[in-house]
């Protein structure tokens with residue numbers, strides 16, 4: 001019966017929503033029980049309640065806000081500089097063969113090196129300064145955005161460019177309007193990937209030596225065997241990265257406004 | 260019975276005038292010994308081979324030929340999008356080396372800017388030429404009314420049907436008030452019904468604008484229906500074989516393709532083509 005079929009489908013849908021809502025609380029509950037039961041070492045695997053207490057303390061002490069601002073400003077500044085550079089150079093290499101011949105081979109050699117591998121040399125160059133941290137994040141973001149833009153520009157429909165030429169579009173409009181907007185769907189994909197990358201490189205940058213920041217706090221807590229604080233830090237980092245990715249996805253959808 | 264659109268007293272003539280013996284006096288387009296060569300994977304490809312033609316001011320000329328015979332290449336050279344290998348294209352006495360806004364182009368695909376609304380797509384040309392925004396939008400609104408898409412003025416291209424998109428593309432090309440309108444199989448991607456509607460639209464439009472039109476198609480019916488003259492091209496290398504005057508009276512409508520006089524004209528036309536004995540035209544059998 002079609003009516004019965006429809007009813008059972010909606011029951012299944014409701015059940016899966018319920019399971020999804022209960023999923024995280026259920027796993028947290030199991031974790032709490034296991035950690036308290038003594039099956040595992042509660043110092044190494046602190047129960048969620050201990051993590052929550054540590055996080056509340058982190059917030060109450062005022063350090064959390066400082067750490068958040070430090071980490072976020074590194075990610076934001078590095079992302080902005082890396083993305084702007086990647087878009088500008090991607091448009092230039094994608095559009096002008098000579099610029100591409102000059103820069104693309106170099107970029108293709110440098111791009112696959114994981115940014116984390118640059119930590120030692122960055123410490124030599126910049127010490128423990130903010131510049132070094134910024135450099136790492138910029139480095140990670142730049143190549144991803146550059147490649148996405150370069151490919152996007154090359155994939156811009158030649159027909160659009162010819163149509164624009166026939167209508168008398170001036171050269172500079174051609175580049176910054178037709179080419180850039182034509183490549184925008186690719187660029188936003190690159191930018192979104194770069195959001196995650198900026199958080200990876202943030203970890204490397206703060207582990208390399210910092211005086212504040214969420215990853216810095218995790219490292220300090222580890223040295224003091226404050227495992228609750230370590231896990232609280234991890235959770236904060238995960239949440240932050242998740243929120244950044246989601247908000248960027250929403251933003252990207254708006255950016256390609258004609259879809 | 261529908262009344263005949265063709266006057267029985269007016270004899271239908273098909274006059275082959277190729278190659279042109281004397282240069283047409285008020286030719287706005289003049290193609291002189293034009294050759295265009297591409298570097299293909301297996302050596303050079305001669306896409307256009309020593310083509311000469313002239314189009315008079317206000318004339319509607321079609322170029323017909325099988326696909327791959329060099330129609331688009333020839334049209335692109337007239338548009339300034341393709342450089343001559345030999346010879347030249349003169350429009351209004353000036354050699355075409357780059358696109359000029361007084362020459363409009365409609366491609367087989369609409370190639371509308373996907374990030375712009377219908378209105379802004381049409382306003383693009385006037386804006387690019389430095390017209391103030393208000394004036395550009397006013398020009399766009401007039402053209403939108405002419406193509407009957409007022410309801411869709413602020414719609415984005417992907418929400419429109421293929422025929423509507425192509426109407427916007429035509430309006431966009433007209434917004435700069437071109438003296439010459441080049442059309443490269445503009446209805447080739449449309450279904451038969453939409454194509455017939457678009458042909459009638461173009462016939463009406465043509466009465467209102469005074470642009471010279473060069474229209475590329477592989478559809479002989481479409482060419483005869485729309486044109487004052489039909490140029491027949493052959494494949495490999497691209498050459499013009501025939502230059503046929505179409506003496507059907509105007510105004511015309513797509514309904515004439517079913518009439519006996521028209522069919523006789525078309526048969527003459529196909530005979531002329533076939534007498535050349537070119538394999539390439541076998542696909543143009545009479546289907547009636």
Ligand SMILES: Nc1ncnc2c1ncn2[C@@H]1O[C@H](COP(=O)(O)OP(=O)(O)O)[C@@H](O)[C@H]1O
Pocket residue numbers: 297298299304305306324325326327328329330331332333
């Ligand atoms: N950019 C190009 N590079 C190389 N060969 C081309 C290019 N454009 C067209 N050709 C070749 O030139 C010939 C004519 O092409 P075209 O003008 O597109 O034909 P049509 O429009 O009549 O179908 C074809 O053989 C085609 O493969």
Ligand SMILES: [Mg+2]
Pocket residue numbers: 327330331332443444
């Ligand atoms: Mg073609």
